[in-house]
Amino acid sequence: MDYLIFSFSLMLVYIGLAQLLHIQFGMAGIPNFGVVGFWGLGLYGTGVLYLTYDVPLFIAIAMASLLSAAAGYVLALLVLQRSGQAVLAATLALSAIIATLIVSEKDITGGVQGLGTIKFPFGDMDGRNIVFMVFILIVVIALVWLSAKLRDSRMGRQLVAIRDNEELAASLGKNTASTKRWVFAVTCGMMGVLGGMSAPLHQFLVPYQLAPSLTFAVWIALVLGGKGHNLGATVGVFVTFGLFDILIETYAPVPAEQAILLPNFKLFCYGLVLIMIIMFRPRGMLGEDKPRVRARPAQAQGVPRET
Amino acid sequence: MLLLDSIFIGLLEASPLILAAMGFTLIFYLNGFMNIAYAESITFGAYFAILFNVVLGAHFYLAIVPSMLLSGALSVAVYLGIFRPALNRGVGPTEMIILSVGVSFLLRYGLILAVGPVNMFLNEPNITYLQFLGMGATNLQLVALVLVLIAAGTLYWMIYNTGLGEQMRGLANNHDLAMASGINPHRTSVAIWFIAGCAGGLSGIFSGVFAQVTPYMGWNVILITMLVTIVAGVGSVRGAVIAAVAAGILTAFITLVTKPLYAEVILLTMFIAVLTFRGARTA
Secondary structure (H helix, E strand, C coil): HHHHHHHHHHHHHHHHHHHHHHHHHHHCCCCCCHHHHHHHHHHHHHHHHHHHHHCCHHHHHHHHHHHHHHHHHHHHHHCCCCHHHHHHHHHHHHHHHHHHHHHHHHHHHHHHHCCCCCCCCCCCCHHHHHHHHHHHHHHHHHHHHHHHHHHCCHHHHHHHHHHHHHHHHHCCCCCCCHHHHHHHHHHHHHHHHHHHHHHHHCCCCCCCCCCCCHHHHHHHHHHHHHHCCCCCHHHHHHHHHHHHHHHHHCCCCCCCCHHCCHHHHHHHHEEEEEHHHHCCCCCCCCCCCCCCCCCCCCCCCCCCCCC | CCHHHHHHHHHHHHHHHHHHHHHHHHHHHCCCCCCCHHHHHHHHHHHHHHHHHHCCCCCCCHHHHHHHHHHHHHHHHHHHHHHHHHHHHHHHHHHHHHHHHHHHHHHHHHHHHHHCCCCCCCCCCCCEEEEEEEEEEEEHHHHHHHHHHHHHHHHHHHHHHCCCHHHHHHHHCHHHHHHHHHCCCCHHHHHHHHHHHHEEEHHHHHHHHHCCCCCCCHHHHHHHHHHHHHHHHCHHHHHHHHHHHHHHHHHHHHHCCCCCCHHHHHHHHHHHHHHHHHHHCCC
């Protein structure tokens, strides 16, 4: 039972990450291949603050997420106005830098020996892992709701305009560079929040958790579900993580000697699914959704229409 | 002395990287997207060498050529089976990268399912340690260096001096114009993917024989390869060679001065810095 709660909590974290990636890539067109880096800064930041400096958990999460946001802002300042492929390589490089530093700075992070133990909040209450899961659920639902709000807002339309044609958006008087930078920093900071919330889930932090496979798992889920749809992230994570990591790994009757190969088989299938989706359904399972804008009352002639 | 040491060690260490960066650049130049699945050309090169060298028992030097050719054939198969249909469907550059991640997963984990997740070792030819001018290297390293230099030189000559290279550069710069001038894009592409796959395979064989053969070996160098390529500028094979050599020497230098782990951090940071300051020329 505890294992199932852990898996569900982790799945919620993945949904949150994919939702943020939907904002970054689906809306603003920023290919962030360093998801695990920003998540990991939140994870390790929280762990170090909580264990070494005795900061209360939720304050530690907040502080660590500021660190992620700062890293996102600085990276955005450096490379966000470059081509998509450069942004992709730079974010991937940043996550590799973070993962390496966490191994090498063992005085702070415990290096390969790891860092622990991070306890669940709420004292000694029974079922606090369930309470914490509900807490993550609330955060993730809030994220999905906020991203729907963002899609319907002027800011959301501006992001889509930047994604489709940045020069055009800039020529309309939008400060595209600054908008992208802030959106990127804030969403990276929220990835840090999710990382911080993963700290008590994992309880024990090891550098292995910062492997790029997390980035790719989130990307695959988002592309599969539909990068331009607000619920794409949720659906995608359910189909990938929910189906493989929870249903099959927990319930499928696989003999023990084959069970070791199961994660490899999973990634093999992910690869296959990704190819199929890009080839035959590039917009993902759900496709794209249009912003819901309230119908405006007709306006008198001569009054410039607001758009 | 430190400088000389790092140049020497850097050249030895960078020799597989030079080949990988050249092959990666060729595909990037021709088709305009970063082919992450190129990592598997490197890995499969090493595994084909395992097949000939360990399973079939051929001498290491004899195993090099067939493994390299098989790696090239695999590259062509992937191009014809997946990337060409995708390009014809008009998939954008970022989506192509995601697609190539999918291809990479498919090949790598397919390989693991087939041969198991264990590390393997090539049967090296007898190794002697040579020393001259105060610097040491094994005969194998020197042979690898010479072979890599020959291969890289051939590749370089081919791109800048032969008809195929000219056709490739024509196609990369202006696809329609190249086709109007009678260049068969299909044939040229297949040739380039084959050559790139061979270069990747050769790179994998050498990095495999220096250390060990693992399913992740290509994946571990693809990030550096990618950054070398971007820093060099889109599809400049000349630039890729220079950037790969520079990266190798720099890594060796930083490793000699500080800890090996910092070498990677400093290198990656410098790559981001280069992207920042001369990113306008990239992609």
